[in-house]
Amino acid sequence: MPGMTRPLTLLGIETSCDETAAAVIRLAPEGTVEILSEKVHTQLEEHAPYLGVVPEIAARAHAELADQTIAAAMKDASISYSDLDAIAATSGPGLIGGVLVGMMTGKAIAQAAGKPFLAVNHLEGHALSPRLTHDCPFPYLLLLVSGGHCQFLEVRGLGDYRRLGSTIDDAAGEAFDKTAKLLGLGFPGGPAVERIGAAGDPKAIDFPRPLLNRPGLDMSFAGLKTAVARAAEAEDLTASRMADICASFQAAIVDVLSEKARRALEAFNPVGGNGKRFVVAGGVASNKAIRAGLEKVAEENGAVLIAPPMRHCTDNAAMIALAGAERLAGGLEHPEGDLGAGARPRWPLDEAAAKSDPAYTTGRRGAKA
Known part of the structure; x- marks a missing residue:
């Protein structure tokens, strides 16, 4: 260095x-x-x-x-x-x-x-x-997706981060955990939803894709959580119904993140001729369906997807x-x-953007992004 x-x-x-x-x-x-x-x-x-x-x-x-x-x-x-x-x-x-x-x-x-x-x-x-285990020089596009945060950032260099889009309410990981709690799947919720959803039909329930058609990279997952609650109340929660809800919920998350990633990659033009690198990091990055969706988007846009090992x-x-x-x-x-x-x-990470145009504020504690 x-x-x-x-x-x-x-x-x-x-x-x-x-x-x-x-x-x-x-x-x-x-x-x-x-x-x-x-x-x-x-x-x-x-x-x-x-x-x-x-x-x-x-x-x-x-x-x-x-x-x-x-x-x-x-x-x-x-x-x-x-x-x-x-x-x-x-x-x-x-x-x-x-x-x-x-x-x-x-x-x-x-x-x-x-x-x-x-x-x-x-x-x-x-x-x-990702720099712990991969050759991942700056700059790169980052999707930080965890229990408390969900945002796209341009990582220009050490300490130099530009927010491109963020959830305006719940993070994706928070939606996974709340869905698991609604369905009584235990804790931690994210892995439970992924595990049970593997046996379900991702097209069984037409859950909403919030902000999918709105321009820009901002996201919203609170409404999706509410839709899950209504689906759970509509019919008896048999094992099959539970699997379909989890699979359909996860498919909605994958669709939103994939579409927003596609837009972000189309607009990301790194200087230096080293190619586009797209990093996904945070706890939700361990979800296999999300990784597969982002891998496909990266390939279609001439980018290399870099994800840290699960641990x-x-x-x-x-x-x-x-x-x-x-x-x-x-x-x-x-x-x-x-x-x-x-x-x-x-x-x-982008304190200037959080101060001038907060995407998610939390009272006296200040903006999350």
């Missing part, structure tokens, strides 16, 4: 939702990444009775698991804290209690070890996640460590680090 003369080794910490994660990565000057260790503790059992993530329970679990998860990652990497160049932790957006646990733990380690602390945007971690689509600490390492290498961080940084429940 420009200006980088030696490898950088970072510890990454991720606690923004319901997974306590720690990882150690080494970034080489040429940009290749070696993942020295990865540890993830999920909280599925704690949240399953509530069919969703309970913030207070998540925060307590992070507080109990953070130290041992980090210690296990450091042990697997076979290094000491003195061997690190910095410690990076998710500092937003996310559930504020969990974010605070990761930040304070990271700051404590940084101060004790005499290393810089880097406050990382969780969304930037997702945006850079790096969902929340993970390797992407947080990489974001910190790239910022450190690129001189985007203060030499003393971010010890004074605070936790942010909302932290848009």
